[in-house]
Amino acid sequence: MKSHFNLTATLAAATLLALIHSAETATTPQDTRPISDISHYVFDDSSYTYCNPGYPTNSSYTAVPDAQLEFVQTIVRHGDRTPVHVISNDENTWACDGIDEHMYLHGAGQSESNSTGGFQQVIEIPGWNQKFGYANQVWRGSCDVGQLTDHGKLQHRTLGSYLRGIYVDKMGFLSESLERASEVYARTTYVWRTKNSAESLLGSLWPNRGISPKTSIPIHTYPSEIETMYGNSGACPRLKSIMAEITGSDTYQGFLKDQGPLMARLAGIFGVNNKSDGEWRDTWDGYFDILNARQCHAMQLPCSHTPETGKQATSNCATPADVLQVSRNSHYEIALKYRDHPMAHNYTRLVIGSLWGSLKQQMEEHIAGKSDDLRFALYSGHDSTIVPLLASLKASNRNMLWPPYASNLLLELWKKTDGSRVVRVIYNGKVLKLQDGNQWCDLGACPIDTFFRHIDEFIPTDITTECAA
Secondary structure (H helix, E strand, O other), X not given: OOOOOOEXXXXXXXXXXXXXXXXXXXXXXXXXXXXXXXXXXXXXXXOOOOOOOOOOOOOOOOOOOOEEEEEEEEEEEOOOEOOOXXXXXXXXXXXXXXXXXXXXXXXXXXXXXXXXXXXXXXXOOOOOOOOOOXXXXXXXXXXXXXXXXXXXXXXXXXXXHHHHHHHHHHOOOOOOOOOOHHHEEEEEOOOHHHHHHHHHHHHHHOOOXXXXXXXXXXXXXXXHHHOXXXXXXXXXXHHHHHHHHHHOOHHHHHHHHHOHHHHHHHHHHHOOOOOOOHHHHOOOHHHHHHHHHHHOOOOOOOEEEOOOOOOEEEEEEOXXXXXXXXXXXXXXXXXXXXXXXXXXXXXXXXXXXXXXXXXXXXXXXHHOOOOOOOOEEEEEEOHHHHHHHXXXXXXXXXXXOOOOOOOEEEEEEEEEOOOOEEEEEEEOOEEOOEOOOOOOOOOOOEEHHHHHHHHHOOOOOOHHHHHOO
């Protein structure tokens, strides 16, 4: 039997835009069918909101008993952004001009006085016209496709403030004012929204630093061709063939067939081709993006347009119930691809294993005393960074829901009074809970040898050979 559910949406406008929606989770019967059957998958999403993450707070944070904090790695998803999928005849307006970003260039090692002077980038979307512009190709407003919104920047400012409250004010672990850049390591992908998210977070973790090169925090970025913070099929062709096996499996094809009528209806509303275009036929990613990005901003959901007039046919629109069903389809899809399918282990290993290798090496160097100054590392990435990390840790269904904007995963290294070390994993403000049947460690204080043995299963020993198609 299928689960039936209702969506209750509460739209609130305060200093920041937010949407909190709750879903009534139906009780699923127990039988012998595999957990990968969507009609029997326990979503555990009654308190889920995609629009905002949970935050670790000073009041809820406690130290590991009889232990001293040594090192913190923070992996985050960028904050709220505009959609990355553009649909025709979008009548919404997206604004990204409430927080300015000023830039300047100067010679390496030289002061800011010897610079090009300041510049400010402005996104300009001209009025719709057929003569000089590409009419109806991009929305109205002041944002680029996939750009971090002002709300997204404020989400990471908020996260940075909470981390300061914990690691500076409460624990005295990080310095009150950053005097040595060697205390922090920051890395982002080569995507502007992850860089802006890192800047926003670090700007609140250590506020009032000024713009002198002496106080600048280096932000490290790999060239996109060798990026390891998400699945890089260009560098690892094997990813495509594994994904083809997963999406071609009976389980996945049955899932697409079961939800096919909804996909076809929404494809018609969005004006996309779900018959031959794999981006709209084989995955719910684009549908999730289009609907949730708008719902998080309390915007009108897409409606179909009458071809003759180009005007909205308001009787055929996506609904809040569609948002919930698409969200559940997407939750199920990522859990199947990255955690539950028989090929998921190999896929996740090649997607995120290199990043796990870097994180482990950073911990090992700290333990060996090779990086005593380094106390805080920040990795600013995407949902496609967070999902495989959670999947490889065997996160519970509740924690395998699509990562909200500004999701944050903390890996804390603690040294106990007996000399042993443990790792604590905190996801969106709470110790990460594991999947039923996969309780391989208590991540409130996991012995480091146990932790390393587990992630070693996901770290390739010869990435070039394993990635060969």
